[in-house]
Amino acid sequence: MLLGASVLANTGDGVLRTGLLLVVAHLTGSVDASSLVMAVTTVPWLLFGIPAGMLADRASRKASMVAADGVRAALVLAIGAAAWAGVLSLPLLLGLAFLVGVAETVFNTSSETVLPTVVPAAELTRANGQLATTVRVTGQFVAPALAGWLTALAAPVTFLVAGAGYLGSMFRLTALPRDVGRVPPPEQPVERVAAQPVEPVERVRPWTGLVFLARHRALRTITLAGVLTTLANTSFLALFVVYATTGPLHLGDAGYGVLLSSVGVGTAVGSLTAHRAERRFGSAPVLCATRFGWGLVFVAPVFLRGVPLFAAMTVGSCLGGMWGVLTVTLRQQLTPPEVRGAVGGAYRAVIMSAMPAGAAVGLLLQRLLGTPGTFLLFGAAMVVLAVPVWRAVTAERAGTGAGPGPEEERAGRHPRTRSRAARSGQ
DSSP: OOOHHHHEEEHHHHHHHHHHHHHHHHHOHHHHHHHHHHHHHHHHHHHHHHHHHHHHHOOOHHHHHHHHHHHHHHHHHHHHHHHHHHHHHHHHHHHHHHHHHHHHHHHHHHHHHHHHHHGGGGGGHHHHHHHHHHHHHHHIIIHHHHHHHHHHHHHHHHHHHHHHHHHHHHHHHHHOEEEEEEOOOOOSSSGGGSSBBBOOGGGOTTTHHHHHHHHHHEEEEEEEHHHHHHHHHHHHHHHHHHHHTTSOOOOOOHHHHHHHHHHHHHHHHHHHHHHHHHHHHHHHHHHHHHHHHHHHHHHHHHHHHHHHHHHHHHHHHHHHHHHHHHHHEEEESSSSSSGHHHHHHHHHHHHTTTHHHHHHHHHHHHHHHHHHHHHHHHHHHHHHHHHHHHHHHHHHHHTTTOOOHHHHHHOOOHHHHHHHHHTTTT
């Protein structure tokens, strides 16, 4: 049910995002207006990522997801009616992008907290991988192509199909049990994984998730690594488009598109196979390999051309694509259920904060080091990040033995959990 709802919701997201850009381009003919729409879609995570996490911990997570889908459907269908009436305007479309983005923060944060309650602990990485692959395939491959065709047919149809995706997701979610993802009341106000007191859900505050991330070594490390990777990737993409099309690679627009598609395919394959790699090698080695993977993506354009370049960037993105799946799983395993929403919302907000600065940092480094030098710096940074990631995750796994137990243990109700808490004086 949850996977099916995510397929429908992400199809709606992908159709809406691409459709909005196309409609704005036809409406204004301005590159600045299209860039503004893209910028507006990232703002909700910066402003509402943490409040959305608090909501996930305080309210019914199922109800939050259903409400988010309902709000998105109503907004998109209303804009479709405006398009049909011929009264669309740029402010109206910007408002739509922002409000739908706010609802998206609620839906995604709540769905991330629900998954560990409906999936066995041993299958959590596999489930996260399937979900991540579904999001990527529907949101980045299927939906944009569908949106282009629909917008060429008629703009109102684009919004109608996006709204139908949200409605379909909403109805799928209503079939879930009423108490799915319900926050369990803790028997004691502290949890083993934080090594610090964690507030019970009634006292969750805006800073709870940030404090939890800051105090927990493994989560703090992957958060900082995620911020730096997002910053590097955003900067890389801002510079790479010119470097690849009219610069040294001379790929042209078509070749550039094919190369990015191959990177997307590699990332999707990595997401889908992350659970196998984790089972075979362990989470710490695989997380380190993901840093080398993204390092390869960043440095390959400096040294390679043609088929070797495509192959190297595809392989690198396959390794790098495992990062998102494994870090989500690690965060779910190491976070108490009663603050899982707050921690997830804080994590996403922190990661997204790196995106606005990415392009500016890339341009600054490009002026200082040149484009190849900037790419080499990003690649070296990824390799360096592998060291603290290895140490932090290895130390965490060594401290928890075979790894996290079932949901009841992570909620602090398992005898082994209570005995550890008692020994630590909590």
